[in-house]
Amino acid sequence: MFAIFKREFRAYFTSPLGYVFLAIFYAFSGLFFYIFALSVGSTDISSVFLMMFMVLMVFVPLLTMRLLSEDKKQKTDQLTLTAPVSLLSIVMGKFLAAYAIFAIGVAVMPVYGFVMSTFAKVSWLPIWGNTVGLLLLGGIFVSIGLFVSSLTENQMIAAIGSFFINLMILLMNTLTSALPTGFLQDVLSSISVYSRYSQITNGIFSLSSLIFFVSVIFIFLFLTVRVLEKRRWA
Amino acid sequence: MIEVKNLTKRYGSKTAVSNISFTAEESEILGFLGPNGAGKSTTMNILTGYLSSTEGEAKINGIDILEEPVKAKQMIGYLPEQPPLYLDMTVMEYLKFVYGLKKCKLPINSHLKEICDLVKITDVKDRVIKNLSKGYKQRVGLAQALVGNPPVLILDEPTVGLDPKQIIEIRALIKKLGKNHTVILSSHILPEIQAVCDKIVIINRGKVVANDSADNLARNMSADHKLVIRCEGASTDVKKLLSSIPGMDEVFVNRENVEEGVSEYFLNAKPGTDIRREVSKRLASRNYTLLMMKSSELTLEEVFLKITTGDIYGNVADSVDKLKFTK
Known part of the structure; x- marks a missing residue:
């Protein structure tokens, strides 16, 4: 697992991909930080976190599109799948590599807190809570992207496909509010990633949300392993 | 060392490999011969655990590849038809990655240096793989299979894309490796198989059509x-x-x-x-x-051609001669 992690992580910096993603992350979060905090003189950066949902929805697929599709195309999967490692550790290695890049991006968020603390008193708890929430959200996007990239050999299709799923996740929230109140709405809103994430940005960090996010990540990683497994039997 | 029994692989209704059986002993070089699309690569992919068989079993040193894949894969070095190279890495980075992937225990620097010397890629070890010529890529692929010194080597057309001098070198290398490894080598180039292998399995359209020692095969066919x-x-x-x-x-x-x-x-x-x-x-x-x-002894070429173009093993010598007589 560690060998794959190391290779994939390094690959992000031998191509422009890692730099581009981090640049986009920093640019947008910096822009939102300026708009929602600095320019209005507020120390509440929850809106920055909420806005990052849209940015990540679009750009995390760039990070993950290559992970498994390129292996299939270049036939390097013949190396990884015939090496004495389990499928899970291949998938985890790839996931953690993309996730590490994502986490490097997220690491800038507390920095904004420090910037603000030089001007005013900052309440750190929501910032840390939001950061954890963003890390969980990123985990979902990365695991979805990884899953979609296992389905195709084409990077572009992988990127567009995972963007599409991310979009569905967002639209599911809109759909929920369009439904009449009742059982269906309760179900949909409780599995809506967006509404759970916005809860966190509003300062409600519940155990059920934590379990929900981790479960979704787990499900997509599991599905990815199954796709690789299935390919052998095809 | 390698035991393949009644192996069958179907893709939907198409049967790629049908009921193949053969064995390779320790320190034996087994040649796997067949025209394009005969099922050579499919068989090798099953042996290495990349694909699964529909029926039958493949055992490496008594360990079933499907039941204990990690343990079985540990004993195999595999060079697929297209060497599985990460083009964005340098040769040395790549070999170190493979070393880590295979969880090797040998001392890394001396082990990798030894392999580089063996397949003669020492002078390109710091170059990015993308920029290497096809022959060098092939050799890096071979180097990758050797990492960890696995007792079984499975090489799918290892000399494709090499120049004649390199081909001779690689053949000599394989022959040398065959002294203390079990090697399965596929090819459609007959002199290669004839020069290197102890035992030959000829397959055509997914079926084994001949399975014998190299000498016997030519002798039985000869007249x-x-x-x-x-x-x-x-x-x-x-x-x-x-x-x-x-x-x-x-x-x-x-x-x-x-x-x-x-x-x-x-x-x-x-x-x-x-x-x-x-x-x-x-x-x-x-x-x-x-x-x-x-x-009018047949060369392996004629044997091969005859077997794979229809006539069953046994009547081959006769039919080849008829072919000549009526020319």
């Missing part, structure tokens, strides 16, 4: 009782003379006047009769000068 001669003298007289030899079935004038006054004949005696001495004696007694005599 010592069938001779080609060239001799001076009038062809009708020579033909009459030779036809009277006991055990002679047929004398056939292949070409008249190959050289000035010299004709070429095919002699076909009953199986098991050695007519060479008698032919020579009789020709000498009439002062017909014998200029050439050779048994």
